[in-house]
Amino acid sequence: MILRKLGRQAGHRKALFRNIVTALFANERIETTEVKAKEVRALAEKMITLAKRGDLHARRQVAEVVTDPAVVQKLFDTIAQRYADRNGGYTRILKIGPRRGDAAPMVLLELVK
Numbered sequence: 801m802i803l804r805k806l807g808r809q810a811g812h813r814k815a816l817f818r819n820i821v822t823a824l825f826a827n828e829r830i831e832t833t834e835v836k837a838k839e840v841r842a843l844a845e846k847m848i849t850l851a852k853r854g855d856l857h858a859r860r861q862v863a864e865v866v867t868d869p870a871v872v873q874k875l876f877d878t879i880a881q882r883y884a885d886r887n888g889g890y891t892r893i894l895k896i897g898p899r900r901g902d903a904a905p906m907v908l909l910e911l912v913k
Contacts, residue, residue, distance in 0.1 A: 804839055817843055820909075822867045824891075825875050829910035834895065837909040841891050844909075848890045851880035879911065886912075 806813055820840045823830050825847070832840070847865060850858040859876060866872050883890050894908040 804835060806835065806839070818865055818867055821847060821865060822871050824909060824911070825866060825879060826868065826871045828879075829908060831896070831906060831908055833899070834893070834905040834907045837893050837907045840909065841893065845888065845890050847875065848879060848883055849888075851875045852883060854880065882913075 806816070808816065816836070817840055820830065820832060820836060821844050824840065824844055843865065847862050850862050854876060859872065862875060863869070863872050866875065890912055892908075892910050892912050894910070896906050896908055898904065899906045
């Protein structure tokens, strides 16, 4: 499902996405570049959909991506319950302007309340 390589090798890119998704579920809002947010959004939405299923196989699939067991617990207990009646669109991307230094377009990636 990864479309953009982001100038990284496959292992580094996979680790980057896993870390961003874990931070997103831990904090429910993160600041990142627009390109990274667009790539991570699909992965985060898939993890929430798996958490809504709630069975053991889904928990193991989520644990392959989310690096912190406490965050996996939070995802299944609170975040999945919040979106029980929602069929998608769990994340929102808000543009906040260019980053000072390299002018990369920055965004807030957050979970919809």
